[in-house]
């Protein structure tokens with residue numbers, strides 16, 4: 416039987432955990448801004464350009480949902496022309512950096528090649544201020560967080576599946592996501608005596624070698640539709656498959672929505688004991704990592720611990736049935752700590768002081784950067800805010816609605 420590791424459920428569980436923090440820091444959160452840069456399509460786009468653009472769009476929308484709709488932060492999406500020069504981008508970044516409410520900056524991939532020229536030290540990702548680089552795109556961001564948010568999500572699933580002597584195949588090891596996963600595996604290699612095979616388009620080993628490699632775990636982060644399929648997997652039975660590909664096809668489902676597929680062909684999913692499906696796997700988990708990083712960075716005093724997955728071979732049949740993959744520690748202890756260590760009154764007063772001091776500049780788009788609108792933060796009396804919190808049904812009700820409860824499409828269920 417194949418078990419789906421339900422990323423949408425994991426994201427919803429992490430949101431539940433953050434609900435109390437969100438309620439107690441509502442005023443502060445509303446004054447923090449995330450900026451996402453996304454490049455428009457080139458003049459004559461290839462099919463790959465179109466597909467990458469759609470994936471980036473989905474991802475920007477998901478980031479808006481978690482930061483703006485869920486956490487209540489400010490969120491600016493800034494669309495940029497594909498033929499923008501390095502200096503134009505650098506000037507824009509200087510302006511964005513001056514806005515003191517901006518605490519997270521993400522540049523969506525794909526980035527035009529001229530703007531990621533490693534050799535001449537002209538990589539725009541290196542212009543992201545280290546303390547705002549929550550997706551760890553720059554070297555300094557990677558030093559802080561270890562790897563990009565997607566690789567972090569993948570590694571948390573990997574950690575649940577890794578055992579001594581595990582044999583792992585990593586496809587797409589040299590890419591943005593793959594190199595983060597590769598670095599992690601390298602760190603774990605000695606202690607666990609791992610055998611790691613790295614595959615990309617230039618490697619000596621290819622997907623045609625997978626059958627003879629007969630790995631325990633396969634991670635695929637290429638974005639090449641169904642690069643793993645019934646042909647190159649045949650009847651091998653790996654314990655875990657982690658699929659990070661994200662391709663929006665032009666085929667429509669019976670609700671008229673474009674069908675989204677990943678690196679692993681649906682028909683080949685039953686080769687794996689556990690698999691992260693696409694959609695509904697790594698994508699939502701990435702959002703749970705980003706939200707967590709943001710809280711860790713902005714509220715260090717809470718000492719929020721990263722969420723973790725239970726070791727796959729230690730999951731109870733009840734956990735498997737209900738899709739409860741997070742460790743119980745990930746779900747509860749920090750919320751209790753928060754209640755114990757921060758009396759509500761003190762917490763609200765401290766957040767209010769900061770609210771009153773802050774003045775926010777809020778450019779809504781690239782155009783608005785020229786005419787920043789200056790706005791004084793609200794200065795409500797403490798009793799007012801306390802009253803509001805006490806009477807706000809959201810403050811006591813831990814209600815989470817996953818973005819799309821049907822995400823893990825009905826046809827998939829939780830296991831096959």
Ligand SMILES: NC(=O)C1=CN([C@@H]2O[C@H](COP(=O)(O)OP(=O)(O)OC[C@H]3O[C@@H](n4cnc5c(N)ncnc54)[C@H](OP(=O)(O)O)[C@@H]3O)[C@@H](O)[C@H]2O)C=CC1
Nearest residue numbers: 470565587589590591592615616617636637638661698701
């Ligand atoms: N949260 C999510 O769900 C996320 C999903 N993604 C998706 O993951 C995919 C990869 O993203 P990213 O790392 O940014 O992409 P990159 O282009 O940086 O990396 C792609 C990697 O795949 C390898 N590759 C491409 N084609 C093949 C092939 N035929 N055989 C073997 N290896 C191949 C490339 O190797 P080479 O250099 O040799 O071509 C490279 O190592 C995309 O589909 C993206 O949309 C990305 C981020 C988040």
Ligand SMILES: Nc1nc(=O)c2c([nH]1)NC[C@@H]1CN(c3ccc(C(=O)N[C@@H](CCC(=O)O)C(=O)O)cc3)C=[N+]21
Nearest residue numbers: 470471473474477522523524565661694695696698699
């Ligand atoms: N700097 C950078 N970091 C990224 O992490 C990054 C990027 N650039 N460029 C584009 C890719 C793509 N990507 C996705 C993230 C989430 C979903 C996601 O949440 N998908 C939902 C589907 C949502 C829906 O159906 O609309 C799911 O898989 O269930 C998808 C794709 C991040 N990327």
